[in-house]
Amino acid sequence: MAEVDSSMPSKEFDALLEGIPRRHANLLVQFRTNHVPLQSYLHRFGRAPDATCPTCLQEPETVAHYLFACPTYSLHRAIHFRTLCFSGRTLRTLLNSRDALRPLFAYINTTGRLRTVFGTLPDPCPDDDDTV
Incomplete structure (x- = not known):
């Protein structure tokens, strides 16, 4: 967690x-x-048979893999994170910046990966015109 926010x-x-x-x-x-x-995470608690990403089947599905590495979602990343430029490629920026909220949740919605648990997430900042 220190890589996201040490404080x-x-x-x-x-x-x-x-x-x-x-x-x-x-x-x-x-x-x-x-x-x-x-x-x-699910595998750690015996809720999944293994930790392998169910969409690419190439490596464990961690937060970093889902957000930055899974080839299945490369187009979604390109579309939604392009406004963040290089800074959007770190967990620290993506999970700590108000500017990243809208692209992050748009990415989560578009991938559909967490829809069964969280449903479709509306825009987190509908009144925040400064957020991209």
Whole structure:
């Protein structure tokens, strides 16, 4: 978790969560703490037969794999994270920046990977015109 935010919980993170829907906040916390229901997490608790990514079958499905490496979602990453440029390629930026909220949740929606658990997530910042 230190690679995401060494000071969590922090006032900065509280400010990031302020004004976004509870479902989004819950999911963001799960991503930051590696407690999101991806295969590697589910396998740790005996809820999945192995940790392998179910879409690419190439490596364990971790938070970093899902967000940055899975070839299945490369087009979705290119579309949704392009506005973040290079900075959007780190967990620290993607999970700590208000500017990243809209692209992050659009990516999660588009991949459909977590839809069975979280449903379709609406725009987390509908009134925030500065967010891309």
